[in-house]
Amino acid sequence: MTTSLATRTALIEAAHLSASFPSANGSILHVLDDVSLTLHEGEVVALLGKSGSGKSTLLRTLAGLISPTSGEVRYRGTVLNGANPGAAMVFQSFALMPWLTVQDNVELGLRAAGVPAAERRARALAAIDQIGLDGFETAYPRELSGGMRQRVGFARALVLQPDVLMMDEPFSALDVLTSENLRNELVSLWAQPDFPTRCICIVTHNIEEAVLLADRVVVLGSSPGHIKAEVPVLLPRPRDRRSPTFEATVDRLYAILTGRDEKSAASSAATPGPLSHPLPDASVGGLAGLVEIVYSHDGQTDLPDLADELSFEVDDLLPLVDAARMLGLLEVDGAQAFLTEEGRAWYTADIQRSKSMFASLAAQRAPLVKTIVKALENSNDGALRDDFFRDLLRRGYSTEDTEKQLDIAIDWGRYGELFDYDADSGELILSEVAAALAAREEPAGG
Template structure:
């Protein structure tokens, strides 16, 4: 049950799928665009992409939890308009009901399908045994470890005998040894055909995890999410992550994820006119500094392969790529394919003391991040040199959804305070120029 050809039956098929959400004063914000994707009988498909590219939204559309804005979503040739009994979803969080024991949580899906109590209990006990939870039927979630709670999540998904199993970063909340064990156990059940599932689609933040499990890897681009590339994986199980072929595949996927798609003419116009609504990556100053210092290490001579950097920093691609995006935005590094090189600005920052770093960071914020320039200009133009955060949040919501606008504002607050471009009172929600380190040149 692996490595199927393209003629295998498509259990789920997406054609031209788009998803957008309403945004105040901006119409709609596109999250997914023109997604064409098939999940075929007998295969495991992995979906990779940067945070915010719409991976989880895609899964929820596929299982009928939310509708697509346009395009076709088919399950066995029929349109998907509501949750389907033939498709199960395992969430990243354990999502268990704390007042129900293991048996009760597993039986829940069968109860919703109106399966008779006797059959319900028999099927639940069978899958609990199969998933490795025998003896814990009467235990409550609070009594279980993280790995055991996620096993309950898998049991609840599998007990309804789904054709297609969807997994939304199902192993990411677990520690490395636990996720490795659970991943191996699931793969064994799949390969030995102990589960009735005909296909698996998994969203992952780990390139290595995707390559260990999947027969195909789909890489999504972001803003909006769209299929960037498809990589077949024909290695036999069990796969050796240290083998030359596996490392080549790993490098190939890293390169795909870090190589930008050639923008359309409309996108070139947009990129040529940066706005305050630029989606700042979700990273901290500590992460920016830590990665830059590693690249600056004498042993690396200011240049390092992305997979090597990820291994050295013990980071998954989903966590490392936004940091590199921030470093590129600030002109501290350049990324070409899988190679990351420090710039002269990055070298200056890495070699500077604490106060010099603040000055350099502030200069690059004002040169490269329009939102930082806008906030500082508004403060300088006001007699009180103060402004409420709600003012900037409203402006961001002209470009971004509410939640994303709040996230971007939180990022610029951290970055701007570090550079001493402005102060911020969290309790009052007020920006000000109180206690700036030095006059700011604009």
């Protein structure tokens, strides 16, 4: 569509949304901060961001499934006080009722809305036909593949004929070929004049998926979630991944996602801490692999090209890139990664020197690892229960993210021989203390 956003009907408007939730220990977890966004008729909008940027929370707030802590959401000018009557949702997990047939699952929303049985049946069968599942009306979810189950999810949403179709990472639980097929079919459905929805809003962490589908990409930053940028995608459909404009748009989005987040940096303390600067979800082996590949490319590589070469999505590299930047092994300028002198020295060192260098970098530059080391050094016996750190992390993270942060820190600390972890007692122990204890317990003559 070529009309400007200013002349299109505003379907959903979010004004200064903030969302906060109590964490497990009673402190407040801030998920969204001052987000304003409008979804217009005739556009596909992608919400793109790293894990923890509040994408799904924002989508559910726009759908009226979550009430904002502050700010408001309006549907066609009316403030929401419950579920959005103009929106329907497609979930990543399919969310089908296993005891209902395909047709019954598709009719579920219509039944809840009080639509008469004959009309329910006619609309459900039409939706099932539209998404290519005719012949499976009486099948149960257990009889269907993942792709077919997600088609049922599409039909269940489309049968409601919503103004806005909301999709929360709908392809991420599917294999690559099935995902690509369903994305292409969604584009084909959107192009049909009788498509029963006027706007699509899709949450994704996949940069190429956003560029393939969206007219506008809204990039979210983290800690807490906020809008970093809005990037228009000025490409006709269907889109060619090999076109220079497509590649340039991917590079631009990659640069925004990997760039310094000024809002988060300004709001965090002068000294980075474990709550303001989480550890990226990257193993030491993964880090070493990335550094080795950049080294083999003469110390410089284009990250989207590298991802394509490795048959990954470009966003799959983000945690590794973030970890390498945190430790000072790589520098990133836009979509280009450069090996630092420390990165080169780390890669070319022998195993013991490499471990020693990693220990030094992690203890200085990885905030949670640094916090653990300092706390253990200041304890009476060089040991502390993991619950001590778990309670601190819960002030800023969900329970799931708290465990993930601890797991990453323990992996990094063990590799660098900074500290050890006893899973039976739940204790983190300085490595020299653990070594002394082990020597003391070794039997005489052993």
